[in-house]
Structure formats: C-alpha cells, structure tokens
Amino acid sequence: MPNNKNIAQTAELEEKVQKAKSIVFTKYAGLSVKQQTKLRSELKKAGAELVVAKNTLLARILKKEALSSTLQGQTATLFSYEDEVKALKVLVQFAKDNTLPEVGEGLMGGEVLSKDQVIALSKLPGKEELIAKMMGSMKAPGNNLVGVLTASIRDLVFVLSAVAKKNA
Numbered sequence: 001m002p003n004n005k006n007i008a009q010t011a012e013l014e015e016k017v018q019k020a021k022s023i024v025f026t027k028y029a030g031l032s033v034k035q036q037t038k039l040r041s042e043l044k045k046a047g048a049e050l051v052v053a054k055n056t057l058l059a060r061i062l063k064k065e066a067l068s069s070t071l072q073g074q075t076a077t078l079f080s081y082e083d084e085v086k087a088l089k090v091l092v093q094f095a096k097d098n099t100l101p102e103v104g105e106g107l108m109g110g111e112v113l114s115k116d117q118v119i120a121l122s123k124l125p126g127k128e129e130l131i132a133k134m135m136g137s138m139k140a141p142g143n144n145l146v147g148v149l150t151a152s153i154r155d156l157v158f159v160l161s162a163v164a165k166k167n168a
Helices: 005-020 032-043 055-062 086-098 115-122 127-167
Strands: 020-025 050-054 074-078 100-107 110-114
Touching: 005 020, 005 050, 005 055, 005 074, 020 086, 032 050, 032 086, 050 100, 055 074, 055 115, 074 086, 086 115, 100 115
Parallel strands: none
Antiparallel strands: 020 074, 020 100, 050 074, 100 110
8 A cells, every 4th residue: 555655746746747847867975965965956957856766666657677786775756857968968078077977878758768769869969059050050051041142342432442542
C-alpha cells in the first residue's frame, strides 16, 4: 500500500516528466551543498530544474527498461522545460569545471539517450543561436542586394566628386 507522500511525489514527478522537453540523469554523490545550490541556480536560469527523487518512483513513471541501470544509487534528475539543449550545456560545463556531477543517460522525445549522446547534444548550438544564425542567413541576400544597388550610385558620386576636384 503506497503512502500519501509517495503518491504526492509520484503526481509531482509525472507532471514534471510531461512538461519536460528533455530529461537527464546524473550521479551527484560528492557534490557539496554549495555546489548543488550553484548548479541549481545556473540550471534555473537555463529554464531547467534538478530534482532528487526515489529511483523506484522514476522507473515506475518512465517505464523504460533501458534506464534500469541508470536509476541506481544517488541519482538526480534534470528536467529541461524551455530549451532541450541549453540546460544540458550548463550541466556538462558544470561537470567539467567541478568533476561532478557525473552525467548519465537521458530522455528526449520519448527516446533513451546514451551518456555520449547527451554530451554530444550539449555541444550543439542552442535554440537562440540557431534562430540568430537563421535570421542572419535570411537577412544576407537583402543586404547584398541593397549593397549592389547602391554601389552604382556611390561610384557615380565618387566620379563626379573627382571630376569636380579636378576642375576646381
């Protein structure tokens, strides 16, 4: 018979899983409270949340057999709500700087991601960077056209200016 605390925590975790665009599991044993606070603060700025919950509850909610080895020991779960990649970048960079937490497997779009895939995703440009690159690419032809059209007029002005200086 499940107790009320587990029922409430299961409902809360189910809501987080439904809302999350990506989920990553980490081994956080060895992180100081100060480091955990700093990591959580950085992740919050990236639109994500780091949650420590019972592995059995997570396994029951996710129903992914491939994650059974990941959900053992002291596991923290990263839920990315805004951008699938931005929080991964923060987590992987924090792990590089502090040697902890150990980045593990994850989930994105219902697919299980290996540790290597999670790290590879963290190296991709974020959503904002991709949008900026796309806007720059879309804007370039217009800028080039304006440059070509104004070049003739500008050259004419330079020629007329040179002729005027020569005659003066």
